[in-house]
Amino acid sequence: MDNPAAHALASWAVSLPLGVAYSGGADSTALLHAAAARWPGQVHALHVHHGLQSVADDFERHCASTCDALGVPLHIGRVDARHDSGDSPEDAARRARYAALAVLASAQGLQDVLLAQHADDQVETMLIALGRGAGLDGLAAMPREMIRHGVRFHRPLLDVPAADLRAWLAAESIPFIEDPSNTDERYTRNRIRRRVLPALAEALPQFRDTFARSARNAARASALLAELAEIDLATAGMPPAIEALQSLSRERRANALRHWLRSAHRAVPSEAQLQQLLDQVEACRTRGHGIRLKVADGFVERDGPRLRWYNVAPSP
Known part of the structure; x- marks a missing residue:
């Protein structure tokens, strides 16, 4: 069985060497294996230790073991991802993670970093945006590429279902970490993943493809509105x-x-x-x-x- 992440990377253009955001979970494990095979000797693993869970040190040890086996250098950043009162803990952790990944990448002279968000993550992001009454920017969900803190981040797996990545890992007997926080339904994204996506799969079997198409259409429309705003602000x-x-x-x-x-x-x-x-x-x-x-x-x-x-x- 071929690694679906490898197919996604086959035509992906990046600057070498590059980084892979590696948590030790299923998605980033499949991505790291694909990147290491695609660009041997040119890949660095970047791991963010959030310090939010007692098992975070175990995650780090697992990542080190995997990287040793692949011959991939591992760089670790430690952050305080605790959120302020009134702030979303998910948003606070995400901001801290991107900032830490950018620092790690810059320290190694890496211009590009691969992220392992996949088709299911994209659907979850769109549903959260709908629930917040978002406009086109929100419905466009996660872009395939973006620049933050001077680093270019890529999401090559946005067309790949999570189940395909896990099926490949199981077929190859490749270990990965199951983050216990992923089952905590206090978080909106987890409730959507565990309750809504199975119902969507039953009612609309092609929902991942159709949602992805809607996200791309929203992104195009959002870009046109931005161009129009630039024209108007050039006058105003x-x-x-x-x-x-x-x-x-x-x-x-x-x-x-x-x-x-x-x-x-x-x-x-x-x-x-x-x-x-x-x-x-x-x-x-x-x-x-x-x-x-x-x-x-x-x-x-x-x-x-x-x-x-x-x-x-x-x-x-």
């Missing part, structure tokens, strides 16, 4: 002029404002905040009309003819 300026925004239709104005806030300030307004901002921009027709609205973790204010965003509101 950065930060945008209120009069130029008023010349746009409401939906186009919303698209430009979302893009400005996200690209310039990494601020994502809620739907209610964005609608309030649109109303205020439309009503701002006199010199004395002020604007001061809470948006994300900052404020949008009128500054003469333009809008400005402040991380902390200035004193009145």
Whole structure:
């Protein structure tokens, strides 16, 4: 039986040497074996020790043993992935993981890192986005490539079902770690994986393929909206002029404002905040009309003819 991860990597373009994010779980184990076979002597395994579980040291020892057998150097980063009050523990761990992977990769001079997210992960991400009422960016789910912290991350397995990876590991008798947190249904992703995906498989057997196609379509539409926003902001300026925004239709104005806030300030307004901002921009027709609205973790204010965003509101 062929490794399905090997098929996914066959035509994947990367810079060598490269890193593989390796947790010791089934998915990253299949990916590491495929990468080591595809690019012998050019692969580094990058393992993030989150310190969140008592078995984390056992994970590290397992990863070291596997890498020794494959002749792959292992680099380990330790992070504190505990979350702040009000923050999602999953989001906090993910942010810490990407930052640690980038540090490990940069220390070895690696420009590219492979991630083992697969087709089931992509479906879970889309369902979570739907549950949050996300727009096209959220429905596009996980991109196949992205740059974070100066490192290019790749997801070559997004078309590969998790079951195919595990079937290959079982056929080859290759050991991997079963993370006990993956069965904890306090986490939304685990509830979807254990309850929703089996029901989808029964009702819509091709759901992985159709969801993947929808994600690609959403990504294309999102890219077009970003291009349109760039065109509009080239006229309105950065930060945008209120009069130029008023010349746009409401939906186009919303698209430009979302893009400005996200690209310039990494601020994502809620739907209610964005609608309030649109109303205020439309009503701002006199010199004395002020604007001061809470948006994300900052404020949008009128500054003469333009809008400005402040991380902390200035004193009145």
